[in-house]
Every structure is written in structure tokens, then in C-alpha cells.
Amino acid sequence: MPAATPSTPPAARRDTYTPESLLAVAVRVFNERGYDGTSMEHLSKAAGISKSSIYHHVRGKEELLRRAISRALDGLFAILDEPAANRGRAIERVEHVTRRTTEVLMAELPYVTLLLRVRGNTGTERWAIQRRRDFDQRVADLLNDAAAEGDLRPDVDARLATRLLFGMINSIVEWYRPERAGTAHATSDEVADAVVATAFAGLRT
Amino acid sequence: MPAATPSTPPAARRDTYTPESLLAVAVRVFNERGYDGTSMEHLSKAAGISKSSIYHHVRGKEELLRRAISRALDGLFAILDEPAANRGRAIERVEHVTRRTTEVLMAELPYVTLLLRVRGNTGTERWAIQRRRDFDQRVADLLNDAAAEGDLRPDVDARLATRLLFGMINSIVEWYRPERAGTAHATSDEVADAVVATAFAGLRT
Incomplete structure (x- = not known):
């Protein structure tokens, strides 16, 4: 203030x-x-x-909501235009998008938190939910491509993998507090590295 | 009704x-x-x-809340007493607990959903949050044991791994609907298998 x-x-x-x-x-x-x-x-x-x-x-609170949600969505969709999201094998592209999605979530924490919590009672909220689904679908498409290229484990359905991946990433809004990063709390880089390592390589050595 | x-x-x-x-x-x-x-x-x-x-x-709605939360917590804590959660290497035990936690979440979906959503405004809610933290800590202890036994990837902190693991598991309440399982929707077994495979072996082949 x-x-x-x-x-x-x-x-x-x-x-x-x-x-x-x-x-x-x-x-x-x-x-x-x-x-x-x-x-x-x-x-x-x-x-x-x-x-x-x-x-x-x-004009009112719905315009504030739309601006806030736009900031989160613009950050997320910009990831899909990055060179590393558009060249090489699909598994490399989806790993890049996963890392960057985690980073954008933490960098724009309050805005992405709001995006993840909208309910759908107003036109702006329904638009937000649809755009979020569009983003999820783009990642699901990448996972499907990775499966077609033989780089995704065949025993996990790509749609289910997308849900679990976003479940892991989106849960970060529940506990990540940038003001505590670097003390006992993990830094943004550590969290992004951990998400990619856990989701794609697994926790087991 | x-x-x-x-x-x-x-x-x-x-x-x-x-x-x-x-x-x-x-x-x-x-x-x-x-x-x-x-x-x-x-x-x-x-x-x-x-x-x-x-x-x-x-006596009132708080007693209904306490009974509902107890049902969820009893199901979760019972997992920790299962033989497979108490013998063998820690990594095997934590994989078992992960699978069973996912299964209990889906079997007791409304009860676990309620547990995950309590806010802490009443004594019962604060008790629920504390018991949930106790459960998370038991899993964190297992992951620490697995790290000490050299079975957890050294580049992911065990506390962070616990958060990401529960992020993935708990997000299932957002989309899993048992009445749709087995159609286009994944079955309970498929989801539990996918969680364990993704979290411990990774999505990448």
C-alpha cells in the first residue's frame, strides 16, 4: 500500500x-x-x-479479475512460444514447458493462485477456466507426441500423466512463499529442478 | 437420501x-x-x-465434521500399520504408502476431500490440520530414510519431495469421479499405478 x-x-x-x-x-x-x-x-x-x-x-471488480487472470495466462502461454518449447524431441519440449510453468507460477504467484481458484460464476471466470484448459491441452498434446516418439513410459496414459503433472506443479501455490526462499525454504530454482527431476526421472535412484 | x-x-x-x-x-x-x-x-x-x-x-455440525475427518484419518493412518509399510527398504515402504494413500483417497473420496479443505477456524479443524501434518511427516520420515539408504535421488531434498508427492496425490480429489471410472476415465488401480510410476520411476522412458 x-x-x-x-x-x-x-x-x-x-x-x-x-x-x-x-x-x-x-x-x-x-x-x-x-x-x-x-x-x-x-x-x-x-x-x-x-x-x-x-x-x-x-469499471469494477470483474475488470480487475480479468486483468489479473490475463497476467497469469500471458505468462503461461508465452512459454509455449519459447524456442525450447518448439524444437527437438517432444519429451525435451515438455520438460522445458514443465520447468518454465513452475517458474512462472512462482514468479507470478498471486496471479496464478487466483487463476487456479476461479469458480466459473461470471463470464470472466468461465473464460479463465477455458483458457486454463487450453493450456493444459497444449501440454497434453506434447505428452502425446512424446508417447508417439517412444519417450514416455507406455504404462501411464498421457491424459492421466498431464493431470498428475499439473497436480504436482499447481500444488506449489499452497506452500511456496517467495519471501522465505533461500532460508530453510527451497529457492525457485530448486523447486523447478525438483519438479522436472521428480516428474520425468522419478524420485528413486 | x-x-x-x-x-x-x-x-x-x-x-x-x-x-x-x-x-x-x-x-x-x-x-x-x-x-x-x-x-x-x-x-x-x-x-x-x-x-x-x-x-x-x-450434538451439532462440528461433531459431524469430526466424525467425517476421523474416517479419512483412520483410513490414512491404518496404512502406516500395514506390514508392507514396516518391512524392507524405506524406498519400498514409501512406494507402498504412496500407492495405498492414493487408493484410500479414491475409496474415501468425499471424506479425504473434506480433510484436505479444512481451514482451521474451529478446534476440530485445527486438530484435523495437525493430524494431516503428522501423516505427512511420517511419509517425510520414510523419504528421509530412503535418502539415507541411498535409494532417493540426491538432488531432490526429502522435504520438497514430500510436498511434491502429496501435491500429486492430493490433486486427484479435483478430478477423480468413481462413478465414471472404467469408461474414458481411469480406474482406481490405473491411477494408483500411475502415481507410483510417475513419482518414483518418472514419466520418461
């Missing part, structure tokens, strides 16, 4: 938000209270600015 | 519940609405019996 100038009482705090900093506040509140449980009043209190100041930036 | 006798109007439906069948209704409602969002009125409506009939079985 931006600091108020000393002479300004809280109720009339000057709106020093940018679209990005207001979005960060909104995403935090959405993740704490759930999108359905968040009102413009909650957002106004959390940001320390009036509702009309928020309406100066956005 | 048990069928009412033809001569009985819905409002005075005879209470034919056993503690187990009432529990099944309560768990369904808890999973749909969240425990916090469920009132005795919701339970009464879902069961089609009066609140006083419910109070004949239990």
Missing part, C-alpha cells in the same frame, strides 16, 4: 495507485476472501482509497 | 438415518458449501429430516 502524505487523513488519502499497484492489492484481497466474497468496499478499504478512486482506474 | 414411505409427507419424513448415512449427507453438503458456509438448516434440508432429528444423532 502506498504511504499517505503526512498531512492527509486516511479517509481522504491521495490516490497514488498505478493500474499495476492497484491490481496487486486487488489480487491479494481476491486470494484472501475469494472473488465472490470480495466487494468494492473490501477493495476500497484494502487500498486505502475511495471506491470512486477505484472506478477512476477500472 | 432414504425414500419416504408413501403415506408420509416430506415435512414429517420419518428419520431412517443411521449415523453413517447421515454422515454421508453431511459430508456432501460440507464439500459443496464449505464447512463454514453450512448451517444445521442446510443439513436438515439436504437430509430431508428436521433439525431435532439430526440432534438426535449428533
Whole structure:
């Protein structure tokens, strides 16, 4: 939250938000209270600015949701355009996408957390769920290609493998806290390495 | 829901519940609405019996939560007493526990789903979270033992491995539907096999 100038009482705090900093506040509140449980009043209190100041930036909470979800989705879909996701054997491509998906999840933690928790009650939420399914399907396609090239273990169905892979990756939002990384907590690199090693090579030596 | 006798109007439906069948209704409602969002009125409506009939079985909704969570935890902790969880190399024991945990999750799906979703607002919820942590710690201990025996890949920390392993297993509650198993949907055995193969041997051939 931006600091108020000393002479300004809280109720009339000057709106020093940018679209990005207001979005960060909104995403935090959405993740704490759930999108359905968040009102413009909650957002106004959390940001320390009036509702009309928020309406100066956005039309309403659904626009904030759409912007936040877009940030998560843009980060994820950009991975699929990276050179390493588009050359070489499919197993190498899917390992790259797995590593990068894990990294983007941790780098954009509140935004991806919100994406994973949307329920589908509004048009924006249904769009988010569909785009998330599209991303999952692109990874499933890569796993199918890897199976066709003989690089995926034949006893695990590619669709089931996709579910387990995303189950492992997405669960990171439940415990990863960037502010604790590097102490007793694993760093982002350690987590990404561990996901790729576990999912593709297995925990057993 | 048990069928009412033809001569009985819905409002005075005879209470034919056993503690187990009432529990099944309560768990369904808890999973749909969240425990916090469920009132005795919701339970009464879902069961089609009066609140006083419910109070004949239990003291209140927290007792229903405790019974439901106990069912999940009893199933999970019983795994740790199985012979295969207590003999042989640690890596074999942790693979057995992984398979059985996956199986118990699917067999007791609504009960384990509830366990994984509790928030910690009541004493029963805090107890549930602590017992779940105890279970996770028992598996972490096994993974540490496997690392000490040289059977766990040295580049993945055992604590991180525990988190990723449970991330993969627990995510199954998001998509597994027993009524669809065996059609296009994977069966319980296929899922358990896939989890063990993916986590310990890896997806790559």
C-alpha cells in the first residue's frame, strides 16, 4: 500500500495507485476472501482509497479479475512460444514447458493462485477456466507426441500423466512463499529442478 | 437420501438415518458449501429430516465434521500399520504408502476431500490440520530414510519431495469421479499405478 502524505487523513488519502499497484492489492484481497466474497468496499478499504478512486482506474471488480487472470495466462502461454518449447524431441519440449510453468507460477504467484481458484460464476471466470484448459491441452498434446516418439513410459496414459503433472506443479501455490526462499525454504530454482527431476526421472535412484 | 414411505409427507419424513448415512449427507453438503458456509438448516434440508432429528444423532455440525475427518484419518493412518509399510527398504515402504494413500483417497473420496479443505477456524479443524501434518511427516520420515539408504535421488531434498508427492496425490480429489471410472476415465488401480510410476520411476522412458 502506498504511504499517505503526512498531512492527509486516511479517509481522504491521495490516490497514488498505478493500474499495476492497484491490481496487486486487488489480487491479494481476491486470494484472501475469494472473488465472490470480495466487494468494492473490501477493495476500497484494502487500498486505502475511495471506491470512486477505484472506478477512476477500472469499471469494477470483474475488470480487475480479468486483468489479473490475463497476467497469469500471458505468462503461461508465452512459454509455449519459447524456442525450447518448439524444437527437438517432444519429451525435451515438455520438460522445458514443465520447468518454465513452475517458474512462472512462482514468479507470478498471486496471479496464478487466483487463476487456479476461479469458480466459473461470471463470464470472466468461465473464460479463465477455458483458457486454463487450453493450456493444459497444449501440454497434453506434447505428452502425446512424446508417447508417439517412444519417450514416455507406455504404462501411464498421457491424459492421466498431464493431470498428475499439473497436480504436482499447481500444488506449489499452497506452500511456496517467495519471501522465505533461500532460508530453510527451497529457492525457485530448486523447486523447478525438483519438479522436472521428480516428474520425468522419478524420485528413486 | 432414504425414500419416504408413501403415506408420509416430506415435512414429517420419518428419520431412517443411521449415523453413517447421515454422515454421508453431511459430508456432501460440507464439500459443496464449505464447512463454514453450512448451517444445521442446510443439513436438515439436504437430509430431508428436521433439525431435532439430526440432534438426535449428533450434538451439532462440528461433531459431524469430526466424525467425517476421523474416517479419512483412520483410513490414512491404518496404512502406516500395514506390514508392507514396516518391512524392507524405506524406498519400498514409501512406494507402498504412496500407492495405498492414493487408493484410500479414491475409496474415501468425499471424506479425504473434506480433510484436505479444512481451514482451521474451529478446534476440530485445527486438530484435523495437525493430524494431516503428522501423516505427512511420517511419509517425510520414510523419504528421509530412503535418502539415507541411498535409494532417493540426491538432488531432490526429502522435504520438497514430500510436498511434491502429496501435491500429486492430493490433486486427484479435483478430478477423480468413481462413478465414471472404467469408461474414458481411469480406474482406481490405473491411477494408483500411475502415481507410483510417475513419482518414483518418472514419466520418461
